Each structure stands twice: as C-alpha cells, then as structure tokens.
Amino acid sequence: MNNSDKTVFVIGAGLAGIAASIRLRKLGFIVTVIEKNSTYGGKLDEFNEQGFRFDKGPSLFTSPESVDELFLLCDKNPRDYFNYKSHPVSCSYYFKDKSVLHFNTDKQKLKEELTVKLGTESAFKTLTYLERSKETYQKIGEFFIDRPQAGLKDIFRKELLIRYPHFLTSKLRKTLHQYNLTNLRNEKLIQIFDRYATYNGSSPFKMSGLYSMVPHLEQNTGTYFPEKGMRSIVDSLYKLAVEEGVEFRFEQNIQKLMKSDNGFNLVINGQLYNADKVVCAIDHLHFYRDILSDSKLFNYYSKYERSTSGFVFYWGIKKGIPEAGLHNIFFSENYKKEFEELFKEKKLPADPTIYLHVSSVVNKADAPEGAQNWFVMINTPAGYVPDSNEINQIRKKIAERLQMQFNIDVLSEIIFEKYWSAKQIESETGSVAGALYGASSNGKISALKRHGNRIKKIPGLYFCGGTVHPGGGIPLVLKSAKIVSELIGHER
Numbered sequence: 001m002n003n004s005d006k007t008v009f010v011i012g013a014g015l016a017g018i019a020a021s022i023r024l025r026k027l028g029f030i031v032t033v034i035e036k037n038s039t040y041g042g043k044l045d046e047f048n049e050q051g052f053r054f055d056k057g058p059s060l061f062t063s064p065e066s067v068d069e070l071f072l073l074c075d076k077n078p079r080d081y082f083n084y085k086s087h088p089v090s091c092s093y094y095f096k097d098k099s100v101l102h103f104n105t106d107k108q109k110l111k112e113e114l115t116v117k118l119g120t121e122s123a124f125k126t127l128t129y130l131e132r133s134k135e136t137y138q139k140i141g142e143f144f145i146d147r148p149q150a151g152l153k154d155i156f157r158k159e160l161l162i163r164y165p166h167f168l169t170s171k172l173r174k175t176l177h178q179y180n181l182t183n184l185r186n187e188k189l190i191q192i193f194d195r196y197a198t199y200n201g202s203s204p205f206k207m208s209g210l211y212s213m214v215p216h217l218e219q220n221t222g223t224y225f226p227e228k229g230m231r232s233i234v235d236s237l238y239k240l241a242v243e244e245g246v247e248f249r250f251e252q253n254i255q256k257l258m259k260s261d262n263g264f265n266l267v268i269n270g271q272l273y274n275a276d277k278v279v280c281a282i283d284h285l286h287f288y289r290d291i292l293s294d295s296k297l298f299n300y301y302s303k304y305e306r307s308t309s310g311f312v313f314y315w316g317i318k319k320g321i322p323e324a325g326l327h328n329i330f331f332s333e334n335y336k337k338e339f340e341e342l343f344k345e346k347k348l349p350a351d352p353t354i355y356l357h358v359s360s361v362v363n364k365a366d367a368p369e370g371a372q373n374w375f376v377m378i379n380t381p382a383g384y385v386p387d388s389n390e391i392n393q394i395r396k397k398i399a400e401r402l403q404m405q406f407n408i409d410v411l412s413e414i415i416f417e418k419y420w421s422a423k424q425i426e427s428e429t430g431s432v433a434g435a436l437y438g439a440s441s442n443g444k445i446s447a448l449k450r451h452g453n454r455i456k457k458i459p460g461l462y463f464c465g466g467t468v469h470p471g472g473g474i475p476l477v478l479k480s481a482k483i484v485s486e487l488i489g490h491e492r
C-alpha cells in the first residue's frame, strides 16, 4: 500500500514529535506537526543572555548513535548536521565530608580513582557492578526498550520466555537501593548508583533493582556533549525534518480530537482538519484531559505517581570555579530522607542534592571569557511551586554548599539569574505538574505499567515521548518515536 495520500498529524514538536515525523515521512506519509509554541524543541530549549548561552532542560547526553540513526535513515551524513565530542568524566560526585569521586568512563582510570580513594575492594565491586549492568541491559533491557510494551498477552511468547531467567532474579525482588547495598557495600558508591533512579525522576528506595542496568548506558557506553549545546540536537533534527518535507505549524492550539469513520477530525485554531492517523507526542495526561476530553482515561492514568519535577537556576557567573566539571553532583547527607520528602511528604528537601552543569567547561563560547554558565538544579516534587521565600532558601543552600566545598562566595559571583520551576515547565511544555518524565518508575513492575505507544480503544492513535513507553530521557524518547513508526509501518 502506498502512503503518499495518507496524512498523519503529530501533536508536539519536541524531540519525540520531530523524530516521529522524520520516520513517518520516510514511510511516505504526508506529515504535519502541530506545535503550540512559536518554536520547536520543547524541553530542549535554550536562551542567551549577556554573552552566556544556556540549555534550559536536558544536559546529559548519552547514546549519540540514536540521533545519528535518523540522519542515516534519510541517507544523510550526520556529521553535516550534528557534531558532538566524547566527555570521559561522566560526573564528579561531591560528598559532605568534602571528598570527591570523579567517575571516568575509561575503566582503568575509574579503577585507579576508586582504588586510591575507596580501596581495592570498592574498585573491584564497582567494575563488577558495571559488568552486571551491561549484562542485564543486553539480556533484558534491549528487549523491553526496543519494542512496544509487553503485556499480559505476551507472557508465553517465546522471545519473552527465554528472558525469564534474567528477569525473575533477586534484582526484581529488591529495590535499586537494596540491590546496591548488597553489591557495593560502600556508602558513597551506594549513593552514586542510587542516583540513577533520578534519571527517570524516581526513588531508588522504591524502584526495581532491574534499573541497575541504567549506569551501563552512561559508564559503559560513554558520555558525550554536542559541540553547539543540547539545543543543537533538535536544531539539526528540525532541519532534517523540513528537508524531508515535514510541515511544521507553530502557535497552533488544538482544541479537540475526535474519531471519524476512517480517521480523525481535529479542531485547530477553530478550523477543522482530517487525518488518517494521529501521533500524540505530548504528555498523555494533558492529551486525555485537554484534547481528547476523556475523563476515564485521564483518571485511570493519573493514578500513577508522577515523576519528580525540578527547580533550576541559570546563573551567569563572573569567574566560577576551575574545578567545575561538565556534570557535578553535591550529595545530601541523608538520601533516604530526601526521597521521602520528595515522594511521601511532597515538600522541598531540607538538604537537597545539588546538580551543577557547566557547559562552558567544554564549549567555551557558552560564556564570556573567564566566566562560567551555571545550570544548578535540585529535584522537587511534581507540581511543587516554591514561593519567593523558598526560592531564597534554595539559593542560600546552594551557595552554602558550594562555599563549603570550594570556598567561593557564589552570591557575589552571580551576574544575572533566571529560573525554571514546575509551573513554568508545565506551561511551556505541557507536562502535567511539570513532571520531567511523566509517571515515576516507583514500584517493582512500573515499566510494565507505563503508558504504551498505542491504546486498544482508539485504533490509529499512537503515543511517543518522555511520558510513555519506554521512558523519559533523550535516547528513550527517540526509541519511542521509532517504535511508533514501526507500529504504523507494520499496519500497512
């Protein structure tokens, strides 16, 4: 069947929507992307101020081949559009006793660092942990991530049956924290590997030990940074999409989507449009509540606990700190308490873990000479909007922590400041409660409960993006777009 007369409307021009549009174009569809904002990119936004450039959202970039794949699909050389460098230190971890561990993706260097600072046993345990992480990813992770979500009907499928020995292990019974406790035995290492729960906005004290496969995608496969910043990921993909013939319509307000006899009717800016298929590349809760107006589906999926949101300061800093790496974490004293505050008490952590990202460390043009662009983030409960008093408190706590570590008077170094909170994330990107990754992965089988890439009730409607299967974060969002295009492709 030829698709050249078939239309697909994609809702949302974030990374997921752009990636899906390119893939669907390659299948021959006439593709229109509808975006409420005046530009594409969603959370991958950027801004410039007083000679500083800031990426507003994501900063950690792994699996660059998932971006390259889209250019190769269109017979283009990715390097003509998008360039990145490998960044060997995945993260520098700072502890309250002022010690620091630099995690290098080069195993020999990591071994040396850990041997000197924590001893041979800890170094050995860490490398063994990373080997197991790789094994779990290869044996079960790839299977679940690269395909539509497995459901009850798949339980006896051969491809799944052969994976049970790897799936039904103690990792599944344990939480990530319990798994780390058993396998690492060192408090600092446990906190470092617990932190991977935050990669999808969850708690290591609730999510399954199977997520111990996540560090594989950073420590074993490497960390990278785009030469022109994170925004260049969507800049280059948008260019590719336009070249391939995708039509983008900005500042479009979708009022309604209705099923028609052979497709869908959409009301956009008061006008009626028809589409054969629709891809929802926005938060599915927002879609059910505000576009499909289906309270049943909205209530059903709202039951799942939201992932965390974040509060980000963007600071132009006069001189900064020479020790700053691209990614720096300043851990709280009591991680369990911090996650209880985030998920149980739903309040700002009294002693928050602080993430400092300084892209000007690798991309000098991101800050004036001698200065640094600081992206400083703490996790917050979804929907939590700090008042001005609390914002002052957060600023003060960050300054005190950095003063303690580097003896720097941060507040006197700030040339200008902007911030992003749950409320702005929601209004700018449509993410309900500003949750960064949709539903959290808190719970032993949360991955199987995540919203799928289509629903039985509405054939012809597909879902991709950070709130649905296989998960949030750049590589998974790109995979969701691929799964959707494969599902649509198979239907032909």
Ligand SMILES: Cc1cc2nc3c(=O)[nH]c(=O)nc-3n(C[C@H](O)[C@H](O)[C@H](O)COP(=O)(O)OP(=O)(O)OC[C@H]3O[C@@H](n4cnc5c(N)ncnc54)[C@H](O)[C@@H]3O)c2cc1C
Binding pocket: 011, 012, 013, 014, 015, 016, 017, 034, 035, 036, 037, 039, 040, 041, 042, 043, 044, 056, 057, 058, 059, 060, 061, 252, 253, 254, 281, 282, 283, 286, 310, 312, 425, 428, 429, 430, 431, 436, 437, 464, 465, 466, 467, 472, 473, 474, 475, 477
């Ligand atoms: C502060 C922060 C830090 C993060 N850090 C990382 C990181 O380090 N690494 C990582 O991999 N990931 C990170 N993430 C997550 C990552 O940004 C997301 O998983 C990813 O960008 C989601 O892409 P998306 O296309 O699914 O959604 P979005 O980027 O949210 O795009 C959705 C698009 O749809 C549009 N839209 C919404 N509603 C409508 C509507 N009604 N009509 C039309 N258009 C609409 C929005 O305007 C937006 O353009 C971070 C996110 C944030 C906010």
